[in-house]
Structures are given as structure tokens and as C-alpha cells.
Ligand SMILES: Cc1ncc(COP(=O)(O)O)c(C=O)c1O
């Protein structure tokens with residue numbers, strides 16, 4: 001059974017009516033399905049069960065403590081890009097020893113904290129970062145485990161803002177530079193070379209860019225081995241796409257199958273960093289229509305979720321499915337622009353959507369479990385949405401709706417007389 005499904009004329013999240021959840025927690029509200037999260041993680045774990053592997057869920061996709069907790073209990077490791085994400089992993093019960101640290105701008109303080117927690121690996125993105133890490137590890141009397149993130153220069157054929165593996169992107173180092181970085185790393189006293197890393201972009205809907213990147217990586221693995229630098233793992237990053245509209249991304253099983261075919265009999269542990277493919281379709285955003293406004297050429301449905309709550313449509317012109325929570329039969333279907341209350345023309349969730357709706361109706365935005373709440377902001381002094389997890393017939397509040405008091409708590413007027 002789908003975790004979000006229509007039954008008796010209304011939307012259910014697992015065993016609960018979405019309308020009742022919206023009533024209880026208010027809108028806008030993010031809703032995550034525990035079973036959906038577990039199922040998507042299991043697809044990775046099952047496909048890799050008979051070979052050395054570590055699935056490091058990319059925390060950036062959805063860093064809710066409740067979500068991390070669910071995935072940690074199910075056996076996930078984590079891919080982090082800041083020390084804040086590591087603190088979340090730890091607070092959620094995740095294991096630092098199963099955590100890899102990516103990102104182009106790690107600070108010395110972040111490195112020190114990650115070393116103290118004993119993370120599994122640093123994915124280095126530059127030669128300069130290697131020197132800083134060696135120094136920090138030396139000061140702490142530790143060995144820092146590292147991989148070098150290679151930018152294989154393959155076209156991920158995705159939105160330009162989320163492509164990361166082209167030579168013009170800021171991520172990783174070229175294959176030639178990687179060789180130099182590994183040679184240097186092998187000589188440094190506080191560095192322990194562990195693996196090779198790459199991540200070529202997000203929302204990939206074809207296998208060929210992954211396979212091309214992997215071939216280039218394996219050639220480098222062989223070259224390093226010939227120089228006496230043996231690697232323990234290969235980290236292929238994340239990036240597998242999901243279906244938002246009519247995309248046809250490969251299944252997790254086919255994706256892993258293609259990787260396994262290239263790996264052949266190599267013993268290397270395979271590390272993956274999936275984010276979107278674990279979380280996107282495990283979440284929806286519930287929002288209520290506050291007003292409708294019809295002009296001679298446009299129908300606007302003004303909803304209570306804005307671009308500050310869900311920025312993907314505004315930022316990438318991303319198409320996300322919008323459906324009524326309780327579909328009506330008493331109004332005709334028309335093309336609606338579903339727009340938020342924020343003072344920006346880009347503040348829309350969807351345009352020209354064929355819907356039958358009226359003020360007061362609830363809408364659900366699908367595929368909102370990844371890069372949804374995590375990219376939200378307080379723009380227009382709006383409080384961030386509540387997050388809840390549905391678990392069978394139970395519902396847990398994962399994050400309270402943010403109030404203006406929460407926002408004001410960190411701020412100060414100038415002192416009197418200033
Ligand atoms: C280094 C790294 N790993 C993993 C991911 C997760 O990617 P996705 O959510 O597309 O699986 C990202 C984001 O694109 C990333 O930058």
C-alpha cells in the first residue's frame with residue numbers, strides 16, 4: 001500500500017486521515033511517513049546486503065531529528081556537510097563512526113569536533129583542506145581518516161543548480177589533482193587514506209552519468225593501487241532522482257545493479273550518500289487555501305504555505321504535485337495558480353494546476369519530504385511550519401510550529417542610549 005493514498009474520498013497518511021492531522025497540528029505542516037522512510041532505506045540495504053557497504057543518508061535532504069532517528073535505528077549511516085548536522089545525527093542516536101563529512105568549506109573548528117566524535121571519514125574537496133586537517137588532527141594527537149572527492153567531469157543532465165560533477169563546478173578536485181593530493185596525504189603523519197569519493201549531482205534520472213563517473217573512479221583506484229596507495233572504500237555520493245511528475249528514474253535496485261556490475265569482484269566497501277531518494281516521497285506538505293482570487297486571465301488560490309516554507313518551485317522552477325486533501329465534486333475544475341502569502345512574485349507552489357477548490361480547502365504538496373523544511377526560512381518574519389511523523393495509526397509531533405517569540409529570542413535592540 002502506498003503510504004500516502006486516497007481512501008473513501010480523502011487523503012490518508014498511513015492509517016490516518018490527513019485532514020484530521022491538519023486539524024490537530026494546523027497548517028502549513030510537513031508530514032512524514034515512518035514506513036515510507038524505512039522502505040526507501042531498505043531498498044538500498046537489501047540491494048547491498050551481500051557485499052560490504054555503508055548507506056550514509058544525506059542529512060541535508062531532511063534533518064529532522066525524528067527522521068534521523070528512524071533511519072539510524074534502521075541501520076543508516078550519515079553524510080553531513082556541517083558540524084550542526086553532526087550534532088543532529090548524535091542527538092538523534094546516529095553513530096559518528098558511520099558518518100562521512102562532505103563539503104567544500106569545512107572549518108578547522110568543525111574538523112576538530114568531528115575528529116573528537118570519531119567520524120568515519122572526511123571527504124576532502126581540496127589540497128588546502130588536506131593541510132588544515134593534518135594540522136588539526138596533529139594538535140589533537142589523532143589520525144584523520146580521509147577520502148578525496150573527485151570531480152569526474154561528467155554531465156549529470158540535471159538542473160544546472162544541482163549539478164556538481166562538471167569541471168566548472170566548485171566541488172571536488174580533478175583526477176590529476178586527486179593523484180597529487182593522495183600522494184601528499186600518504187606522506188602526512190596525521191592522515192589515514194581510506195577511500196575515494198565523488199558526487200556528481202542531484203535528481204539524476206539516468207544511469208549513464210553514474211556509470212561514466214564510476215569507470216573514471218575505478219581507473220584512479222587502480223592507478224593508486226599501483227603506487228601502493230590501497231583504498232578501503234569507494235563513496236559514490238547520492239543523486240538518484242525521484243518521480244515528481246513524469247520522470248522515470250531508475251529503481252534503487254537497477255541503480256545498485258549497474259554499480260555492482262562495474263565493481264565486479266573488487267572487495268572495496270561501497271559507500272552511498274542518498275538523500276532525495278530516501279526522503280522526498282516520504283513526505284508531504286499540508287497547506288490550506290485562505291482565499292481565492294479570480295482575475296480575467298488568472299485564478300489564484302492563496303494558500304498559507306509560501307516560498308519560505310517550500311522554495312523548490314521558486315528556486316528551480318521545480319514541479320511538485322498538488323492535490324486536494326478531500327477532493328470536491330461540487331465545484332468545477334479550473335486551472336489555478338497556487339501561490340503563497342510572501343511578497344515576491346516567485347512565491348508560488350504550482351502554476352496552472354487543474355483543481356476543483358474553494359477557500360478553506362486543504363491541499364497536499366507531494367514529494368516534499370526532501371529539500372522541503374530544511375530549506376525553509378523566516379522570510380517575511382514567518383514562523384517555520386510544524387513537522388509531524390505518522391507511524392501507522394499514531395502521529396508524533398517532530399517539531400513545533402515556530403512562533404514569533406522563538407524568532408525574537410535571538411535578537412536584541414540596541415542598548416538604551418546607544
Ligand atoms: C556530497 C553530497 N552527497 C549527497 C548528496 C545527496 O544528494 P541526493 O539528495 O540527490 O541523493 C548531496 C546533494 O546533492 C551532496 O552534495
Ligand SMILES: N[C@@H](CCCC[NH3+])C(=O)O
Pocket residue numbers: 060162202203312316370371
Ligand atoms: N536542494 C536541491 C538539491 C540540492 C542538492 C544538494 N547537494 C533540490 O531541492 O532539488
